[in-house]
Amino acid sequence: MHSTFSTTILTRRVGHFAKLSVPRPKQQPQFGKMRYGCVAAVLLCVALVGGTLSPAARGEDAPKTGLAALVATVPDADKGGRTPGALTAPDLDTMKKIYNEVLKGGKENIVALVGMLVEPGQGDDYKARYVLHSMMTYVMRPDPEAEKDRTALTDALIATLSSDRPKSVKAMVLQELKWCGSKPQAEAIGKLLSDADLCEPAAQALVGIKDTADIFRQALPAAAGKNRVTVIQALGVLRDTKAVDELKKALADADPVTRVAACEALGNIGDPAAADAMLAAGDAAKDFDRTRMNDAVLLLAKRLIAVDNKKDAERIYAKLWETRTDPQERHVRIAALQGLASLRTDLNDLLAAMKTDDLQIRAVALRTAVTGLGPNGTKMLLDALEKAAPRDRADLLAILGARADPAAMPAILGMLKDPDEKVRIAAIQAAAVLGGEQAAQAVAAIAVAAAGKELEAAANGLARMPGAEVNGIAAAALKQAAEPAPRMALLSALGIRRAEDQREPVAAGLADKDVGVRIAALKALALMAGEAQLPAMVKILKESMDERAPSLLIAVPPATVKLLTDAKDEGERGAAESALVAVAPRSADKCAGLVIAALADAPPENAAALIRVLGAAGCKKALEAVIAQTKGANADLKDVAAHVLGDWRDRAGAASMLDLAQTSANETHQVLALRGLIRLAKEGGSPAEKVKLLDSVMKTAKQPAEKRSALGVLQDVPTLESLQLAVPCLDNDDIREEAAEAILKIADPLAKQKADNVLDAVRDALEKVTKATKRSNVRTAAQKLLNQVKK
Amino acid sequence: MGTDNLSRRAFLTGVAATAATVTIVPRHCLGGPGQTAPSDTFGAALIGCGGRGGGTFGGLGPNVKRLADCDVKFLDKADNKKVYSDFRRVLERKDIDMVAIATPPHWHALISIAAMQAGKDVLCEKPMTRFIAEGRAVIEAEKRYGRVYQIGTYGRFGASHDRNSILTRKIIKSGLLKQCKGVHFKRGDFKVKEWSGKVNLQPQPIPKNLDWDMYCGPSPFKPYNVDRTGGRHRGYWDYEGGGLADMGQHHWEGPCWTYGKDETSPVEIEAYGAPAHPEACGMWGWVEHRFADGMTFVFASGEWGEPYNRLQQRGVTLEDLDPDDRKKVLAMPDDPPLISFEEAVKTRKPAGGSSWTSHRTATLLHLSNIAIRIGRKLRYDPDKQEIVGDEEANRLVNQPMRAPWHL
Structure with missing residues (x-):
């Protein structure tokens, strides 16, 4: 019976050997078409229903009395999961009782358990398989007391391999041995390496055991076709x-799959005697086979380095670097280059690679110089720096900085005054990466007087340079800077550093005569300000429409000019608003007080910004002010306030949202408020609070869209109250289907409760769903759940 | 080297190295006089054209041309020009620079590795791998060939822009915490029931268009059943690892970045679940991971058994440090921003979700599933990447593959 299935397995595997043409496997035999299938199925079903298998049908001893009944106590599958057929999960204690009962009977009992396994398509052996596998895991615990049970289990499994059980059952047993097999079982498993159908699972079990190379080596001469590849692969994995x-x-070998497998096995074994043959095989190979052989050769070189055979490894890398010159194989050269760099005593290969026009090779060369050189790397780089052209000096400086070796600092600082700007910038960047007070002072001194890219590099360097002392150094430089551009750059750096110990010098920038500097100060304060800086920031916001602003554009850097000219006064206002929004939550009450006071006489554009800042503050005082704005005279500000209220961050805003939704004549404001309520319900709170909020939405909403959104949140609240809120929605044509789906989701967990009133409500709701919905899948799901509840 | 014992100096060195690579963008990528600008458009292929295929391909960026589609279910229409059923034939094409991989996960590592061996850049759908050793092999391929690899989930990108996460990461990676008391939870959304497997699949006829042998690939050859395919593959150990493996990479990429666990792994793993079925992924309640620095990650399914009640959620804050150490942490520079796959391809820098970071997230998922399957508390060596003192569990770290497929 098993031969039909096994032959099919073999036929399928042929597909691996095809290269361009992949033959389509034959159809898998169906249950009813299998030889003896019907008769066997009937026999097996009868046996299973009876709790045991016929010894005659299996040719083995019957299970011990009670074993089948014991296995039958495993809970049935297909309960509890959302997916039909999902595994029901018994707890470990329940299963342990079963294991211990099975194990009491020793090997004989386990053989009988294995005897309950059947071929695929021949019946349901779920419980026996489940007990066998999970019991295997149980006895494999690292506990000396389990040794006796482990021996009984593995002996039983091995006994099955030499029985006349179907091969598919033996394959299942081998899959268990893959996890629990050990050296004493290896010889018996090895006998199956010559079996066309069982070679693969047997090989996997032996590879798991590990010390089994002898068995594979002995099997190799007689192995053919697919089995030969399996055995070769195993020899490689075991590094024989x-x-x-x-x-x-x-x-x-005539078979290309075998050739590739052999090459890969040799690569993993790592014997230098194979190198030339592997390189030659790779030279001759094409397409994907060549790809795999290249990789095998690279693996060989790596293995050789690991045993300190650098000479042979270097020879392999050099050969690949010289011969894989097709652009399509540049990744192989990349691998070879990295290997060579790790072995060479000079930088010639890397320096040459850095000058290539090939982006990929160049990038890897640079990265390798940073991370792939040995302990002499810094010295080699410094030697090269002395002799290098400007372009190369810049790259070498970047590499030296990235290596973070303090030994390079003197050379780097020396290059800060190089005639070539690119070199100077590279030196700034390298110094910044290395860090330390000396580097910080040098880079800050450049920032004070520099312009353009050099200034940008210095400021970026200070922004990211490690060390608490950098804040003070950058702030001192800020005071010294005579031009706006360095002041702006240094303010930006202090902001990025979150230099909270330098708030005062940064806040002083708010009073700068240059508008660009003021904006830079605001942006920096957004990241670091405390309460003490708030009044000055609010003042700027209030006055940003100041008529002086346009005249202040003179002589500020191009980026700021663009910012302000493109957006008129939005730049300054935007920066101030962002700053305050960032600061507001940290000092909510104080910020709200300042903003509310400023609101009184602020121009409308700035008042809108101030209202948004109140939203960020999020305190009671701010909420009251926003509510007042929703009822104000200015329509634009009412819109802003409605948005802010709708986005209010916590439940403190809920009552006002509801009030706005119920009383506002503006439909947009109603929707904003309702969406705010739905969001609050989604974001948190107890189930009861959520239902209360959503109930208010349902009663207030005029449009189906908001009711649908509310149902979307409600469906994740599995309570009776939630269900009771959803059920009436089935009567609303606009939201009936959404309500039906929500009820299904709510009812699913409720159906597992034991309270009668809950189950009654679930039943009523589901029955209504089956009648109301027009979607068959929903109706089916509801009916299924209903059936469960009725049970 | 695990990061838990990383000195601050070593950490800053690491930051510096990364920062420097930012500064040494080869000028060729910028074009300009005397320099060759990179091609504006990359040739690309999609391998695995089912559910997540289109979305994953979209992650390659806007400047790609879709030259080939490959799927084992294209047996009846493969022309080896535009449509393929064997990914090896796709990788032989010289005009394809990158591939998006959206096959079931038992193929993710092998196709990623093969693609990088063939010189392609890779965007691979999550989860990155099916077992731990696969991740190490993907890392080896990315580094060996200088390729760009990105996992198709972006939680760490979001975390890297969040100020609280940035600060937490600095605190952890500074090495100044004497004992980390942090406990981070992910509760729910593991789709445990939805993506559990059926326990007694019966053979069905193989569809004419499906190369079933290739579908099984490195996994044990089993009789065809539709439930092993088409998204439901998630419920079987042979192809994935249930909802935990499938959703986990989404949930933990961000926390691994935030808590500085993208270069190390836990040292103790304990799970509470039902005894495992040999094929079908089943039910579990929670998994607890403890790291060497004291940090704890908790997976809580909320779908089975008693709820987790051992520890409470607790963040890592500046208050956990001495005042002097707080200043040191605040003075630390931010990490450079993570870069997208598209930018990484153009600049040849590692993408934000490179193999060596995402591998550690995937390792969390695999260790979770091993603990669930084994039913025992595990000890793990994050440097050797081996389970200590449990042979059966360790065999799940590096699982044999069906020839000719292997790592």
């Missing part, structure tokens, strides 16, 4: 040095 000669012969 004794197989090298045979594997080298296989490099010339």
Whole structure:
């Protein structure tokens, strides 16, 4: 019976050997078409229903009395999961009782348990398989007391392999041995390496056992086709040095899959004697086979380095670097280059690679110089720096900085005054990466007087330079800077650093005569300000429409001019608003007080910004002010206030949202408020609070869209109250289907409760769903759940 | 080296190295006089054209041309020009620079590795791998060939822009915490029931258009059943690892970045779940991961058994440090921003979700599933990446593959 299935397995596997043409496997035999299938199925079903298998049908001893009944106590599958057929999960204690009962009967009982396994398509052996596998895991616990049970289990599994059980059952047993097998079972498993159908699972079990190379080596001469590839692969995985000669012969095999497998096995074994043959095989190979062989050769080189055979490894890398010159194989050269760099005593290969026009090779060369050189790397780089052209000096400086070796600092600082700007910038960046007070002072001194890219590099460097002392150094430089551009750059750096110990010098920038500097100060304060800076920030916001602003554009850097000219006064206002929004939550009450006072006489554009800042503050005082604005005279500000209220961050805003939704004549404001309520319900709170909020939405909303959104949140609240709120929605044509789906989701967990009133409500709701919905899948799901509840 | 014992100096060195690579963008990528600008458009292929295929391909960026589609279910229409059923034939094409991989996860690592061996850049759908050793092999391929690799989930990008996460990461990576008391939870949304497997699949006829042998690939050859495919593959150990493996990479990429666990792994793992079925992924209640620095990650399914009640959520804050150490942390520079796959391809810098970071997230998922499957508390060596003192569990770290597929 098993032969039909096994032959099919073999047929399918042929597909691996095809290259361009992949033959389509034959159809898998169906249950009813299998030889003896119907008769066997009937026999097996009868046996299973009876709690045991017929010894005659299996040709083995019957299970011990009670074993089948014991296995039958495993809970049935297909309950509890949302997916039909999902595994029901018994707890470990329940299963332990079963294991211990099975194990009491020793090997004989386990053999009988294995005897309950059946071929795929021949019946339901779920419980026996489940007990066998989970019991295997149980006895494999690292506990000396389990040793006796482990022996009984593995003996039983091995006994099955030599029985006349179907091969598919033996394959299942081998899959268990893959996890629990050990050296004493290896020989018996090895006998199956010559079996066309069981070679693969047997090999996997032996690879798991590990010390089994002898068995594979002995099997290799007789192995053919797919089995030969399996055995070769295993020899490679087990790194069997004794197989090298045979594997080298296989490099010339007529079958390309075998050749590739041999090459890969040799690469993993790591014997230098195979190098030339592997390189030659790779040279001759094409397409994907060549790709795999290249990788095998690279793996060989890595293995050789690991045993300190640098000479052979270097030879392999050099050969690949020289011969894989097709652009399509540049990644192989990249691998070779990295290997060479780790072995060479000079930088010639890397420096040459850095000058290539190939982006990918160049990038890897640079990265390798940073991370792939040995302990002498810094010295080699400094030697190269002395002799290098400007372009190369810049790259070498970047590399030296990235290596973070303090030994390079003197050379880097020396390059800060190089005639070439690119070199100077590279030196600034390298110094900044290395860090330390000396570097910080040098870079800050440049920032005070520099312009353009050099200033940008210095400011960026200060922004990211490690060390608490950098804040003070940058702030001192800020005071010294005579031009707006350095002041702006240094303010930006202090902001990025969150230099909270330098708030005062940064806040002083708010009074700068240059508008660009003021904006930079605001942006920096957004990241670091405390309460003490708030009044000055609010003042700027209030006055940003100041008629002086346009005249202040003179002589500020281009970026700021663009910012302000493109957006008129939005730049300054935007920066101030962002700053305050960032600061407001940290000092909510104080910020709200200042903003409310400023609101009184602020121009409308700035008042809108101030209202948004109140939203960020989020305190009671701010909420009251926003509510007042929703009822004000200015329509634009009412809109802003409605948005802010709708986005209010916590439940403190809920009552006002509801009030706005119920009383506002503006439909947009109603919707904003309702959406705010739905969001609050979604974001948190107890189930009761959520239902209360959503109930208010349902009663207030005039449009179906908001009711649908509310149902979307409600469906994740599995309570009776939630269900009771959803059910009436079935009567509303606009939201009936959404309500039906929500009820299904709410009812699912409720159906598992035991309270009668809950189950009654669930039943009523589901029955209404089955009648109301027009979607068959929803109706089916509801009916199914209903059936469960009725049980 | 695990980061838990990383000195501050070593950390800053790491930051510096990354920062410097930012500064040494090869000028060729910028174009300009005397320099060759990179091509504006990249040739790309999609391997695995089912559910997540289109979305994953979209992650390659706007400047790609879709030259080939490959799927084992294209057996009846493969022309080896535009449509393929064998990914190896796709990788042989010289005009394809990058691939998006959206096959079931038992193929993710092998196709990623093969693509990088063939010189392609890779965007791979999550989860990154099916077991731990696969991740190490993907890392090896990315580094060996200088390729760009990005996992198709972006939680760490979001975390890297969040101020609280940035501060937490600095605190952890500064090495100044004497004992980390942080406990981070992910409760729910693991789709445990939805993506559990059926326990007694029966053979069905193989669809004419499906190369079933290739579908099984490195996994054990089993009789065809539709439930092993089409998204429901998630419920079987042979192809994935249930909802935990599938959703987990989404949930933990961000926390791994925030808590500085993208270069290390936990040292103790304990799970509460039902005894495992040999094929079908089943039910579990929670998994607790403890790191060497004291940090704890908790997976809580909320779908089975008693709820987790051992520890409470607790963040890592400046208050956990001495006043002097707080200043040191605040003075630390931010990490450079993570870069997208598209930018990484153009600049040849590692993408934000490179293999060596995402591998550690995937390792969390795999260790969770091993603990669930084994039913025992595990000890793990994050440097050797081996389970200590449990042979059966360790065999799940590096699982044999069906020839000719192997790592």
